Amino acid sequence: MNAVEVLEVTKRYKKGAVAVDGASFTVEQGAAFGLLGPIGAGKTSIINMLLSFIKPTAGTIKIFDREVATQFHEVQNRIGYLPERPGFYGNFSAEKNLRIFASLSGVREERDERIAKLFTIAGLEGKEKDLVRAYSLGDRKRLGIAAAMLNEPELLILDEPSTGLDPQGRRDIMALIHELNVHDVTLFLATHNVRDIAEICDVLATIQSGRVAAPTTTKGFIATVRGTTVQLEADVANMNERVLQAIKSVKGVKSIECERLKISLDYRPGINEDVNYIITRAGGRLRSMRESPSLEEAYVRMMGEERVE
């Protein structure tokens, strides 16, 4: 079952600017989906349409098989949302904020227990009574995740979750998000940060100027970028011409340095496994593998190519 279905969605604002241009993609339930694109590409517009905050000019959006335009209220309580800059009532304590949002989410009987648990999960123990206006951005993000998790959502939508965080804060937040996905929460992560996608997502779609490319795995995405290569290093005890020929015969292998078996490959899905099979059969062992470009390099290269085109 799909958690999210976006079909030919366009969003055109009043002044004529097209934020989203015929976007179509699906997110399977339980997946960690990343929408990757530069700032201003249309990511937040897509999120705002998923959450029924704005209406699409054309197209259909479904969440858990319900049309957002007409049946959003039926799935609203199955969705959590972490905005880029989560808003809270600064004059209230963090706990009071969560109590308000829990009550509005229909959480009553186990409200206080759930809130206490979320403070622990979010790493905010001991800060429950602090006024939110005294919170750092990192703590606000943590509190934002706690607020998004109040209704125990099946789909968590995250908008630029690591923006504005220091390295430690970013690491903590990403670990927290990853942990949620492990527990079967479907993630929809929109970001311009390739590292976030690389660490969390198993499927990604890029967005540029409102146009969304077809979703692919991260490896598949790298493969779509021209000039991607893989460098393998291996130790092979019984190196001989037969083994070298076998490796050379694998489609996509560009060069082999025999002295310390360095193999350069043109990437295609499965090629690593094909070469590794030959090395292993020859009694060898793969020492290292480095894909070039990395996801980040591939993304930057692809964006550059699109701009040129």
Add this chain to the structure above:
Amino acid sequence: MSEFSESSYAFLTVAQKEFQSTIRTKRFLVFGIIFVLLALIGAYYGNADLARSISPTSGAPNPATQPVNYVISVAYSYSQVILTILALALSYDALTRERSERTLVQLLMRPIRRSTILLGKFVAYLAAAGGLFVGITLVLYIGLSLITQKFPSSSDVGYLFLSMGIILLYVMSFIAIGLLISSLTRTSLDSLLGAVFVWILLLIFTYAGVALGLGAINLSATSEIPYTAFPGYAKILLWINPGSHNVAIQSLAGDFSKLTSGLNYAANVILLVVSIVVPLLPAYYLFKRSDVV
């Protein structure tokens, strides 16, 4: 749990949140203190009138027979304008503030109707401004009764509640205007400008109504303006300002033909209710149709 009780619970949550948030604001503190001071000054001068044994005036309770009601009416006359400013000050950016602080997103992420948010806010501001008003009125009433040793009769208490009802409706009309301004604007600054503009506009309507009315009946300004003799268009201009209906209090004690509205108590109450509903409906419509972000 039924949908009704879910909605009621959400409504109470929003109203409670908004009330607790409102009474901590500087604007509530500043305008609230000014209101209390003006009410006390009014009560002081009203009490001083009692000592001077002044003669009864049209529209005010008789100071000889209803001394406490008289003092209260003077306190009202000093303080009710600031009370409406307080009502407007609390409500003019009710939605724009939530938008700019991004808490509206947090609210609307929850299964809650926009009408619930709007009504919750309306009731919260009424509880804040109206609660302050009712509180100070009761304190004055009890205090004055004890000081003068003139304890109110049942008709005096009736006057008290009818007059408080009118002032509360008056306050509600300005809360509704504030909510409309907030739903029409996108930023708190725009809302503030809108509130000032509307405040001035209402005054202009009143002055224009009086000027046109007097012109139509060939009279210059007099101490007792015959509002009932004004042509319809002049009356309508006057009626637009809810302030012309809060004088209904005076109709409880005298001749309504000399009131700004030229209408009796019941008609003024109806028009005050209209002046609450008329801004609230478009405020709800605009808020419902507006994008959250």
